[in-house]
Amino acid sequence: MAAFILVAGAYTGGWVWGEVAGRLREAGGSVYPAELTGLGGDGPPAGAGTDLERHIRDVVELIDRVDEAEIVLVGHDYGIHPVLGAADRRPQRIARVVYVDAGMAQDGASALALVPDPTVHDALAGGASAIPAPTSREGWQRWGSTEGVGDAALERLTRLAVPQPRSTLTQPLQLTGAAAALPITGVLCVANGASIASVEALVRLGDPRLQALVDPEVTFFELATGHWPMLSAPDELADVLIAAAKGDGHRVSLPTEGELPPHLQPFLLDVPEQRRERTGRVDLHLPEADGPRPAVVFVHGGPVPAGVEPTPRDWPTFVGYAQYAASLGAVGATVDHRLHDISAYPQAAEDVAAAVELVRADPRVDPDRVALWFVSAGGLLSAEWIAERPPWLRCVAASYPILVPLPNWGLTDPRFHPVAALGAADRPPIVLIRVERERPEIAVTVAEFLAAAEETTADVEVIDLPGGEHGFEAVDRSEAALRAVERAMSSVLGHLVT
The missing domain is CATH 3.40.50.1820 (Alpha/Beta hydrolase fold, catalytic domain)
Known part of the structure; x- marks a missing residue:
């Protein structure tokens, strides 16, 4: 089985993957939860220069330490930005990129463009150097659905979460296109508003930005849970990651020639x-x-x-x-x-x-x-x-x-x-x-x-x-x-x- 590098989203470190990592190891996989600078866990503290580029280097350095020949690079939420940046620099090491309830990050765009919480935009517009982590279920809900996250898990999430450095959200992602042909899997969390049906509907409208999703190397899975599946459905998420590593999943198709959408x-x-x-x-x-x-x-x-x-x-x-x-x-x-x-x-x-x-x-x-x-x-x-x-x-x-x-x-x-x-x-x-x-x-x-x-x-x-x-x-x-x-x-x- 390929090695898994797991990159967490905003405010969180490698600890958030604990149950998923355990399930993957039980199945025979090698697992490496990434520790991004300034986001807690065993990673280094944030400094004045902690930005998206620093997080990309964190992931690249982890890739270089992994011995396995093939790596499945997994990004949740904000984590997809350093994942894509690192895959762009080490494409020959990556077997597949997995988006876990993450938006379609674009070259030249910042992670902030995909942040749903309006209080984050307001804080950054006001010059905040870091965004404090939410302190209540309502606050986390503004970032994404907390469906399925129990009170104990939410308390731990809130207790261990740390502020998100400003420049990790505002610095544009810069890609060369070197990883553009890598296989991709999207894990959609239905309770957070994403589903395979909605993706297919948008693709069939003819949006040119989404036409790459009909590539046979692109697959999708759904989880009937909210935005933090590693906390609300860790076993199901681990199973999906194992299946994704094998190239399984739903493939989106366009209408056949002569068929109307x-x-x-x-x-x-x-x-x-x-x-x-x-x-x-x-x-x-x-x-x-x-x-x-x-x-x-x-x-x-x-x-x-x-x-x-x-x-x-x-x-x-x-x-x-x-x-x-x-x-x-x-x-x-x-x-x-x-x-x-x-x-x-x-x-x-x-x-x-x-x-x-x-x-x-x-x-x-x-x-x-x-x-x-x-x-x-x-x-x-x-x-x-x-x-x-x-x-x-x-x-x-x-x-x-x-x-x-x-x-x-x-x-x-x-x-x-x-x-x-x-x-x-x-x-x-x-x-x-x-x-x-x-x-x-x-x-x-x-x-x-x-x-x-x-x-x-x-x-x-x-x-x-x-x-x-x-x-x-x-x-x-x-x-x-x-x-x-x-x-x-x-x-x-x-x-x-x-």
């Missing part, structure tokens, strides 16, 4: 074609009717990388929904908003607000009868409309929505927390399509929203789709799927005419 598959309903007009970011699908008509504005999810063609308002699902609304006598509106990455929710919210105003100003629309229908990650954009319901908003609908920001997103702005919005006094009625086979990281947000809705006695109609999956309208032609869409549209239009 899911988001471009035809809408599940055959709808009579209606007139369509485009103004800026907004398309209006117009019914054959006299006088101003109620309107439904459909809001897509994401992130959808900039430059993806066709854009969401031309995807069959959104065209289908808008045409369906128009065929039933309402104006269907779709909008291309700028949710190109997680940090872009404020821009997306501006685009949706502008689209709503454009729709309401059109003389063919009754400005006092409008519904908003949010899809997938667009669900977070519903919060403002629920919290401060304008008098013309008759209904909010949501299809397989994300209703709580995922833990690894670092999205703390209350404008994008629909659960918190349920405390408002004048909430609109809500129609929610829930799919049985929802991605686990999303299903938990729907459950939290519905629990809060019950506590606040919010008017929420849940339309369940047995066997349904995320984005079902493009892949499911079952009678149950047809009925779910018909029932949801009927309910939304019913709110518009009352």
Whole structure:
């Protein structure tokens, strides 16, 4: 078995790998937990020059001391940055690089770009020389989900954690490309918001930054736990690392030649074609009717990388929904908003607000009868409309929505927390399509929203789709799927005419 070098994330040293290292040794592996300068354990203390480069050298020096011919280099969280830097300098020694719930570090970018905790960004902007480690579960939760970490493990994590030197987070990672062809495995922690399904969905959108993930040397595993699997699921993580060293794991694939990706598959309903007009970011699908008509504005999810063609308002699902609304006598509106990455929710919210105003100003629309229908990650954009319901908003609908920001997103702005919005006094009625086979990281947000809705006695109609999956309208032609869409549209239009 190859040797394992384990590099811990922010605030932690080699000690954090204790149980995983023991399991790997029992299986016959050689294990070397890295001690990075300034991060506790047996490593040297931090000095004025402790930066990412120092941590890269720490890992390189450890590689040079290892006798085994092949090394599996494992990085958790921040640790992937020194791992990649070291692999770039010793590629001939590395058999595989394993990302454990770590972001896709980029050449020329700092680790800070992948840090979800906003308090870290604020502290560094204020000139802090080091970032104190979190002192509570809530503080650790801002860095990543603590799902599965027991109280005793959390107490030990907090007690042994040390401050993270500033320059380890702010110094850009510099790579030559020497390790670009090395085999890679990603270990995704579902409770922290990552899953194989979400990776595949992003790859199939055509994001050029992710096309390398379809290489046969790239594999994935999922763990049903939070951001610290070495504490919450050490046995499972060790098993995954052993399998990764063998080249096992799920491989992401693109559609075969001539096969459409899911988001471009035809809408599940055959709808009579209606007139369509485009103004800026907004398309209006117009019914054959006299006088101003109620309107439904459909809001897509994401992130959808900039430059993806066709854009969401031309995807069959959104065209289908808008045409369906128009065929039933309402104006269907779709909008291309700028949710190109997680940090872009404020821009997306501006685009949706502008689209709503454009729709309401059109003389063919009754400005006092409008519904908003949010899809997938667009669900977070519903919060403002629920919290401060304008008098013309008759209904909010949501299809397989994300209703709580995922833990690894670092999205703390209350404008994008629909659960918190349920405390408002004048909430609109809500129609929610829930799919049985929802991605686990999303299903938990729907459950939290519905629990809060019950506590606040919010008017929420849940339309369940047995066997349904995320984005079902493009892949499911079952009678149950047809009925779910018909029932949801009927309910939304019913709110518009009352």
